[in-house]
Amino acid sequence: MKKNVFYVMFLLFVAVSCNRDELQNQVTEIEVAQKDPLNAKQINGKINESIKSTGNFSWAKSSDHLVWSAVFQGNKVASIGFGSTKDDFDRSLSSNNEQIQNEILALIEKYEGKEKSRILLNADKYLNQIDVAIEKQETVIALRKMKNIRYLEPADYHYFENESKFNGTAKSSGSSGCGFESTALNAADYTTVTPNAKAPWSFYKHNITNAWSYSTGAGVTIGLIDSGVSPEQSLLGSSFNNGLSSGRTISKVGVHVDSVWPWATGYDGPNDQCGHGTSMASAMAAPRNNQGQPVGVAYNANLIAYRAATNVVLDGYHEQNGVKIAFTELANNNSVKIISMSMGHIFSVGKIEDGVKYAYSKGKLIFCAGGTSTSFTTFVGVIFPAWMPETQAITGVKENTSNQKCDVCHSGAEIDFTYQMERASGNSVPVLSYYNAQTDYVGGSSVATASTAGIAALVWSKNPSWTREQVLNKMRQSATYYPIPNLDYGYGNINVLQAVQ
Incomplete structure (x- = not known):
């Protein structure tokens, strides 16, 4: 009798187990x-x-x-x-x-x-x-x-690509941000400093040249996430240590796959195929050279430049994936203190958001562009990822103002700092061209962001033992609207001399 009961119970157990497996697979x-x-x-x-x-x-x-x-x-x-x-x-x-x-x-x-x-x-x-x-x-x-x-x-x-098809607009929020132009500089837009470098007009508006007596960015490494750096611009290559710039390094890394197919693999190298990344690298860290070319804000800082996307609009799989990879790799690089990215989207991308949070959790100070556009995205405020609390959102303002955005710049409650980058003449900030021994102008919130990242490098270099928050607090205390930020322009323009004293 006991054997029969046991047998019946065993069959019942098997039946229940089978039914459970079937349910799980249904x-x-x-x-x-x-x-x-x-x-x-x-x-x-x-x-x-x-x-x-x-x-x-x-x-x-x-x-x-x-x-x-x-x-x-x-x-x-x-x-x-x-x-x-x-x-x-x-x-x-x-x-x-x-x-x-x-x-x-x-x-x-x-x-x-x-x-x-x-x-x-x-x-x-x-x-x-x-x-x-x-x-x-x-x-x-x-x-x-x-x-x-x-x-x-x-x-x-591909939101922007589709928008272009349907409305005849450019492929980005204004444009792709790309260009290989070279432009002779107006003499009123720079001042020659030793040994023979051109200091942009905006440096004087922010007291950057006077700040160089205290800090030049030495010992600080900036990570740039953009379209890469030109292989033809020697001042961002073999002559990165030129003139008064010495003892520093530049590294170029490619994490972008050039394909329309998400399952494609193989990075296309570190070289800039857009021009935007070259301009950003110049604005933040070009050498104080003896060749009559524009100098960057932190001319003795180290630079690690990532080619993560084809242009400034993160509109597809490989662009978004490249940026995510760049953030995580820079996060895990202990030498990197600052990350700057002048690219983005008009809505959140989860994997990039994760990458930003990961970098922030590793103590990185992150600067992102508040947005640059023309007719299409005039209804958009501060763009992603600049609106994230883990980043410092930067926008460009007109000369001699801290609350008049440039003609194509975005503003809003998420903005943390501003940078003067647009003159009454319409000219913007002088930078190195894509091509050797040539110059160009670059504007928008892009150059404002790269320049502010350079300012942070000056502050951190002066105070190497400081934490991210200490650096940020000093920048805020040295800005226009401290201690009460403006509703649309944050703390405003930074007096860099004050920030490094």
């Missing part, structure tokens, strides 16, 4: 109200409507259908951030990150009916973030219900 039926995806014009329309009516757009606050539509129209690739909490972005601090990642991939396998090898494009080694291939709306709906999903976003939706 795909829960999900009701889909809208089965067809929106087209790109409809998606952009909803994004623009949100920005104009609320001031921002967020994939997290969007419907499942809109998110899936953008994934579908963006090469069917999604970016997923996961973790036990909303701030659980660092893999090294997450004991259960592998378990959560495997649960996510298992769910995708069930709904997509594909093996893991055909789903997972990339798993970040520092962040709780993966890129996956998704086709079905049901998969997106199921994933967004998971408690350990921090965000699910389209990973390759």
Whole structure:
């Protein structure tokens, strides 16, 4: 009798176990109200409507259908951030990150009916973030219900490219920011300083040349995330130590893949193919040279320049991925104290947000451009990632003002500092050209950001034992509106001499 009871109980256990396994492998039926995806014009329309009516757009606050539509129209690739909490972005601090990642991939396998090898494009080694291939709306709906999903976003939706098609606007918020022009400088826009370098007019407005008596940026390393640096500009290469610049290094790193396909691999090198990165490198750290060329703010600082994107608009998979990689690598470089990026987007990108937070958690002082545009994005305020609390948002203002933004600059409550970069003549800041022994002008919040990063290097070099917060506090205390920041222009213009004394 006991044997029979045991046998019956064993069969019952097996049956229950089998049923449980079957239930786990079954795909829960999900009701889909809208089965067809929106087209790109409809998606952009909803994004623009949100920005104009609320001031921002967020994939997290969007419907499942809109998110899936953008994934579908963006090469069917999604970016997923996961973790036990909303701030659980660092893999090294997450004991259960592998378990959560495997649960996510298992769910995708069930709904997509594909093996893991055909789903997972990339798993970040520092962040709780993966890129996956998704086709079905049901998969997106199921994933967004998971408690350990921090965000699910389209990973390759080209908002600006689509906007250009539909409205005939430029491919970015104003332009791509690229240009290989060389322009002879107006003599009124610089002053020659020893040994034969051109100090831009803006340096005198911020008391930078006088500050050089106290600090030149020596011993501080700035990380630049941009389009790379020109291989043809020797003052940002073999002659980085020229004139009064000495004992420092410049490194060039490429983390951008030049392909329209998200699954393509192979970086295209560190060389600038846009011109923007070269201008930013010049503004912050060009040598105090003897060749009659423009000098940078921190002419004795070290520089690590990343080619992370093709231009200033982070509009596709490889641009966004490149920037994320640059932030995490610079974060893990103990020699780097400051990171500057004059690129961005008009709405948040989860993987870049994770990269910024990761760098901030490592003690980096991060400067980002508040935004530069023309007709298309005049309705946009401070752009991403400059609006993040982990960054210092910088914008450009007109000469002799601290509350009149330049003609193409953005302003708003998130701005922390301003930099004078636009003259009454319309000229902006002199910099090195893409080409050797030639010059150019560069403007917008881009040059304001790079110049302010250089200012931070001067302050930190003068006080090498200081923390990030101490450096920031000194910059604030030396600015126009301290201690009460302006509603749209933050602390305003920095008196650099005061900041280094």
